[in-house]
Amino acid sequence: MKSRMFAPRHAALALLLWLLSACQVEGGIPDVPTEASALPALSQATAEASSAALAARSQTWTLGLTEQPDTLTPYQLTATDQRRAAPVSELLFPSPVLTHNYAYTTTGVLQSLPTLDNGGAEMRLADVFLDPSGQITTTTTQVITQVDQLVVTFRWNPELAWSDGRPLTAADSVFAYEYERANPPSAESAVKLAQVSTYTAIDDHTTQAVLQLDYIGPTYFLNYWTPLPRHLLEQASAEQWQEYLRAPIGYGPYMIEQREPGAIRMVQNPHYFGTPPANVRLDVLFGQDLNLLRANLSNGNLDLIYSDRPQTETIDTLDRDAQEGLLKVGHALWPGWEHIDYNLDVPMLQDIRLRRAIAYGTNRLAMTEQLMGAHVSPLDSWVLPFQPEAAPADQLSRYEYNPDQARALLDEMGYADLDGDGIRASPDGLTLTLQLLTTADSPLRAEVARRFSADMRAIGIAIETTEASSTDLFAPEGPLYQRQFELALYSWKAEPNANGLSLWNCNAVPSLENNFQGENFAGWCFRDADMAIRRGATTLDLNERKAQYLRQQQIWTQELPGLPLFQRLSTVALAPGVIGPEADTFAPITWNVAAWRRE
Template identity: 25%
Template structure:
């Protein structure tokens, strides 16, 4: 799975977990990702001015080049995801409550037979005018399970009966797929879990359009890179690779012709965001947190604040990944003492960090479950690691970390020098001062902490070192983005590669598995299990959990009917319209 690290941006959608690795960068502006509105549990929506009218074009800004993998089965990062949100709809979407809702298809689950039957709605067409059929969804599964498939979505189809045989080349087709009619597809699963609908791949591929292209060549084909098609409200009119995608409305869109004439997806310089929004050159974008104070004062924009599905953290390297046996081994003695880890948490002024470096856009968390999740434990059930240097010092004393030689830094319980390497990523103006702030917090309680190698790491180098368990990596700062389902599988089990702390805990594994048990089809029971799991992680503290950021989207006041939620900034863009539209409907 060695690829350019941009795949980290959305990749845990790739794992069976339903997590998506939306922002493994701890840099930038504290990973401003899709979160929830100003009041927890609500979303924000622009108040429309007058009646919708047709016409006009808007520009959606993004602050990094896009790859141009404009096929859901192959895309890797948020850069392409935002384009695809305008182009392609799923059979099943994610609602404001982060639960699955029918979109292009109704679905029926037969728990006893372990089947899901999709019934595609009438009148849905691809951008080239061909009808969407059940064959298109079956084709997507066949492509993703193919031995030559080069994308990252296999984990989202491997639960289909026969997918494994297709994947390893022992079968020509997936046995668990039955195309009942043009609009009905029956999918038989090897197992049915409470989060199956959140994990199962639900984006069809245009079979008629891709047929004849070898699966191994599909990702680089013109059909994906230069002239992609979808079923969404806007279709691609022009692509300037890495810079611009011009989209025009799809007149025959199944939910009704979009109001806007078109959308331009434009790559822009993040440092210029305030000016671009003020001048009306950009109509909507996720803003850098460092410019929040400036942008919120602009008279011509409105802001949408969404609680993120991600969180930032500081991890302890507790062991290494055993690649041969595909398990984590917790064999690094340095941070095995829980009191040391807890003391380092109390020593951090997390709220000060959030205020100073992210304009306060976020919420402190005590466990790896963002506040927007329905499975989050109540604060009263978790230890609150509030900034308390004196408590940190007392815990360190109790654990035997004391300053023996009087140099101001603590030795380990054996009286030997105790130093800690800290790793974080470069890439923004806040990266260096934030890292130094963290280091100073720890030094203030007598811990001899310094930047590993004396400097921050570039993104790819940082994750290469963290993933490979480089011996010099001891404590590191990162961030995860998650999908809508709270299943921790993928990041936290003892056989999960993405478990970067290499934490191994039998009770944790058992609770994670219980969260996917037959009893867990009862959501209240499932929440109870995940609350117990959060309490365990909160006590053992393999990571110090920092905050769940708030994403802020800015939209020009001319743009109406904008609806955002914790999953996306582009809910129903076919209903967007502009007050200065050139034509009356």
């Protein structure tokens, strides 16, 4: 009976997977349009065909995504991996604290968001020793004083259970903390771990984080660890861990029934604590060709398509589909922002005139419009416009495209085209050539590098681009942490609040002295800016925070240790009759799957 019941669904899924894979070009589909490319218009699928396709999966949500994750837990190596896995991992591990609509909210996994106002967090006095200079020390001295220390209590929903039926307890969250502490998967997790002094279970459904004495910031309530099933993993071998990471048991509305190349099949979790989704099953299909996914959305094979890397022409075409009533389309800026870091250990880049010439000579507006479309604007600062710490543009140093100004700065420095080849050289004959390092796995970034190189050549600077895999680029022994580059093009992931201590704090410059910790790859250390970001990141007073970040950004945009480019765009398109999914800057597209419906 089981094989007969599911055979139509599996057959339809297999056919759709074959179609998606058959249209792939070896090496992947570029996510940057060429000038000659054009997308065909969708035609209205016949009512009979659409109805038949929908009837075959009446109890199944079918999603088409352009990026396939490797592992599916919330613990990922990079912010990009985290973003890629989130649509699936949110179905297995609903976020205890969800970032949605530029704010933080609970999902029912925690009983409430712990804050100082509601008593979930409290400031306690702690005894500390002071050294002769008045600084806190771990060494026992004769001088003792008291300082504030944040303590945050997380109360987990007692109805939580793993999809194998075992109750979820606070010990599972502590187990995840201990696992991550032993194996920090990313720089972001290392920063979070460094903020916490202890993380313990108070009872079966309560954990408590005691933060470090010097940590006071607005996102103290994020110092929890999403649970992992201790009963399955505590004695697991390395091989069993890898199997779990690819097909984990979670506590969310769905659980994995089967994982295969290009698809993940899921079924409702019978032990889910919340409102069950409308459909018993959910299939996730992966295909790089967004236009093919778009066609399958129109003909009834898919309910939703989602991409963090839509092409400009695809965005425009989907917008036209929406205007014509063929599909429902939404866009959201996502928190990843592209930028170029200057390595300030490179002698020529220590001259601020060269850094400013590069900024004036880069046509960021044209680059953004041609690659991201009308939904995105160039950035003026490393603090993004949606963050409360964002400074008014008229209070910052701005670098609108002005190649004549760029050339004037280079002239002032003595760089001239001595042989008429279009590339400038110093008075002693050294060619003005810079190496640009970027990732090898992003066609979009390759196109940014190409356009940047063309802009630089127009003002007399030669750019030589080198690519490395993301794994190699961000490895502890890689060129970013070792600071073995001249220019680096990559993206950072922002949060609703700016923070930035790991990016621009003087102590965050990776070096042998700090075991290559921190992400201040530019090596920028400016005393007044450092003081401002320290004060801004460690105050709970929003007005004080804004004032300090304004000061830091004013110095940052004057000194220009990096060149901000643009945020990327995420796009969601829904089949007619599907309601509920919505694009959001932070929240995964599946976060509210229980609210999805078909009209």
